[in-house]
Amino acid sequence: MxxxxxxxxxxxxxxxxxxxxxxxxxxxxxxxxxxxxxxxxxxxxxxxxxxxxxxxxxxxxxxxxxxxxxxxxxxxxxxxxxxxxxxxxxxVSDRQLDEYTHIRSLVEIPTVVELARTADRVSLEALRPAAREIVTAAAAGDLIGYVEADDTRFHLGLLALAGNAHLVEVVADLRKRSRLYGLTALVEAGRLLASAEEHLELLDALSQRDEKAVHAIMSRHLGHVRSLWASPD
Structure with missing residues (x-):
């Protein structure tokens, strides 16, 4: 669209x-x-x-x-x-990004780790096309396509599996407020693709019920908001 x-x-x-x-x-x-x-x-x-x-x-x-x-x-x-x-x-100031990232970490990481125990594999696999689309968009430097697939179709879709609509609404608001201005620089530096591939890595860990791996991947992925994405230079 x-x-x-x-x-x-x-x-x-x-x-x-x-x-x-x-x-x-x-x-x-x-x-x-x-x-x-x-x-x-x-x-x-x-x-x-x-x-x-x-x-x-x-x-x-x-x-x-x-x-x-x-x-x-x-x-x-x-x-x-x-x-x-x-x-x-x-x-968005550095302090605001720190605060948004902290809140997202408190909410998203334990929620997704719990999905390693509760989410059925069919529902998880239903998110794989979106994860692949994120990788494809990153490889092509298609920032709008990346944002479309990454935001609603993958991350909010994944959180929706927890069955808490209010939680999804809160995270959606935080994602909007911690929007990232460094995507173009990441594409030029060749670093966006690595972040994109973590979505497939996360789905694999969830399907394998590997809670430690899920925690590590989510922590690394959210860290991009303040490290790679917010400070691409």
Whole structure:
């Protein structure tokens, strides 16, 4: 849905947002999803102000669903409203990243380790296509595809197997707030693929009921938020 970037815009700078596609019923939902992915992939830069009309032009839709979607993102703390100008992408401080990562570690690691005991193999294997898609996207440098598969389809899908919808909602919010701006640098440095392959490694450990391995993989994977991903240089 969010991977087809507009290629030719004579006399204009390259678009920062992908054009919309797919079958989502609401423009507002589709725009919000695309904006979140663009934020995580670094297509929208922290500190910069974007107007709803300019983003709407890039989407090929009217300004109304874009403005509504940006207001939704403002409620999530991803952007701030700038009167008479538009929306400014908020920056994530080192302290905030530390706090978000700490909370995610407290929630996600024990939850996923428990899945090594409780999740059935059929449900785990159902996540393997998403894990493979993450690896494929990383190898191709497809950041939007990476974010799509990594976020909702794999990590939140995995946590959903614990049967706690509120937990999934909390982690989803933390993942949005700890969005990563260093994905492009990781691709250029050739380090994104290694992180992507950990998803398959994690599924193998879960299927083998290897709790120690699951704990180690999850700890390493979440550590990328503060080490590799947040500080790619």
């Amino acid at each position: 969010m991977r087809d970037m507009a290629q030719d815009r004579q006399g204009a700078e390259p678009p920062v947002l992908p054009r919309l596609g797919g079958r989502r019923s609401s423009f507002r939902e589709r725009v919000a999803d695309a904006l979140r992915a663009a934020l995580i992939a670094g297509e929208l830069r922290p500190g910069e102000v974007y107007s709803a009309p300019s983003l709407a032009t890039r989407f090929g839709v009217s300004a109304t669903p874009v403005r509504e979607a940006m207001l939704d993102l403002a409620k999530e703390g991803l952007v701030d409203t700038v009167p008479n100008k538009g929306f400014r992408v908020t920056a």
